[in-house]
Amino acid sequence: MSETIIEQLIRPEIRALKSYHVPDASGLLKLDAMENPHAWPGALMSEWHEALAKVEANRYPDPSASALKAQLRTLMQLDKLEQESGQNLDILLGNGSDEIIQIIAMALANSERGIMAPEPAFVMYGMIAKFVGMPYHGIDLNEDFSIDIDTFVEAVKAHDPALIFLAVPNNPTGNVFELADIEQIIEASNGLVVIDEAYLAFTESDLLELCAYHDNVVVMRTLSKVGLAGLRLGFLIGRPAWLSEFDKLRLPYNINVLTQTSAEFALQHYDALVAQTRELCEERTRLFNALMQIDALEPYESEANFILVRCTGKPAKEVFEAMKASGVLVKCLEGAHPLLSSCLRLTVGTSEQNAQMLEVLRASL
Ligand SMILES: Cc1ncc(COP(=O)(O)O)c(C=O)c1O
Known part of the structure; x- marks a missing residue:
């Protein structure tokens, strides 16, 4: 079969690429993308909306x-x-x-x-x-x-x-x-x-x-x-x-x-955002300590708003799928690099979210 115009024109290295995949998180607790779980405090929210109302979108x-x-x-x-x-x-x-x-x-x-x-x-x-x-x-x-x-x-x-x-x-x-x-x-x-x-x-x-x-x-x-x-x-x-x-x-x-x-x-x-990030750092410590208590997990200390963990029992992909089936989306790094074999990346959420995530994680191991 002759080459299509797309095969002729699109560079082979682009054709070989896969589009960056962002998983659908609808209905799931989203702890896969290092987002801050907090919205802006209520009073700031309405002030922000007022500022946006003055924008000249034309x-x-x-x-x-x-x-x-x-x-x-x-x-x-x-x-x-x-x-x-x-x-x-x-x-x-x-x-x-x-x-x-x-x-x-x-x-x-x-x-x-x-x-x-x-x-x-x-x-x-x-x-x-x-x-x-x-x-x-x-x-x-x-x-x-x-x-x-x-x-x-x-x-x-x-x-x-x-x-x-x-x-x-x-x-x-x-x-x-x-x-x-x-x-x-x-x-x-x-x-x-x-x-x-x-x-x-x-x-x-x-x-x-x-x-x-x-x-x-x-x-x-x-x-x-x-x-x-x-x-x-x-x-x-x-x-x-x-x-x-x-x-x-x-x-x-x-x-x-x-x-x-x-x-x-x-x-x-900015102070309001800084306060939220400080709280997330405290949550990170609590989450890390809780992860340390789980036998089938090896967490790595983190200075970011996520924690990398290695699953030492079941393959990470199975743990990831079981967590997703129970409503929690984290990032599975299996296959991303040999040093990450059987690793998951958990974004630090609010204390309630982390508690829910931990419960689901324990049940999925
Ligand atoms: C190390 C690093 N750099 C850059 C980015 C991209 O950030 P942005 O949302 O500003 O594009 C990310 C996002 O996860 C990241 O982990």
């Missing part, structure tokens, strides 16, 4: 979202970091940090110099490498999920990647990499290193200053995990020389008017 949004960027500068104390380091820093906004990963990859796309990340890692790094036609080099972590630094540095020298992603804390393992290892990778690299701090709100680690003191580092953050996943707002902080190049690839108006208005409002009331 007009394009502010293309540079300058008011929102000014708020983010204040939140992150960028002026202070600029003064201390003597280095100017800018912000680039994306429709989620996923879009920022894509923009950076498009800007650096090169069929010889690829993308590198420790594995297991956030799946989008590898997927976006394929989208833009870059080789992807996943370098296995140690069994305790720390970076195997000698192997990683050797791989950096051998492959000379254009782009390295380091998620700190890492998804799906939840741990924070050693600063000395991160610095060694930055020093060894002739490419750009993106420090992905998606889970910043749940850890003591804060690596923002690396982008001020190293000319090959940018730092990426998001509002998704602090309670605003539906807005889709990610941001990149870095030297103007990098960000002005990336900005050329950003589609105009990528941050819609509802997101700009809502994020501006949320940042004015």
Whole structure:
């Protein structure tokens, strides 16, 4: 049979891809995607709706979202970091940090110099490498999920990647990499290193200053995990020389008017979100301790809003299916990477949700 026009035109690596699958969570307790389980407190909810009522949806949004960027500068104390380091820093906004990963990859796309990340890692790094036609080099972590630094540095020298992603804390393992290892990778690299701090709100680690003191580092953050996943707002902080190049690839108006208005409002009331994330950190400790008591489970300590657990009795897929049949959706990582064999990733929910999840988990083992 002759090739169809689709087979002729669509790149083979795209045809070989599977679309990113988001499972249907209707009717289920959703603990699979690291969302904040809390809505905004009642009084804020009505104020937010009032702010939204004033939005002019017939007009394009502010293309540079300058008011929102000014708020983010204040939140992150960028002026202070600029003064201390003597280095100017800018912000680039994306429709989620996923879009920022894509923009950076498009800007650096090169069929010889690829993308590198420790594995297991956030799946989008590898997927976006394929989208833009870059080789992807996943370098296995140690069994305790720390970076195997000698192997990683050797791989950096051998492959000379254009782009390295380091998620700190890492998804799906939840741990924070050693600063000395991160610095060694930055020093060894002739490419750009993106420090992905998606889970910043749940850890003591804060690596923002690396982008001020190293000319090959940018730092990426998001509002998704602090309670605003539906807005889709990610941001990149870095030297103007990098960000002005990336900005050329950003589609105009990528941050819609509802997101700009809502994020501006949320940042004015950031304390409320911080209080929720603190509570989730306490819940994480309680959940971890409860998981430790269960014989057929091996939980890993986490500095994010999820906990990775290994099922030592039944295969994780069976546990996952049994939990789903009982109304609780978590993430099954079976098959994602050899280091994740028989692992589930549990998003930390409210205390009631965690109690329900634990009950169902115990019954499913
Ligand atoms: C490490 C990491 N980076 C980035 C993202 C994407 O976040 P966003 O919702 O901002 O696109 C995720 C989402 O799970 C993540 O785990």
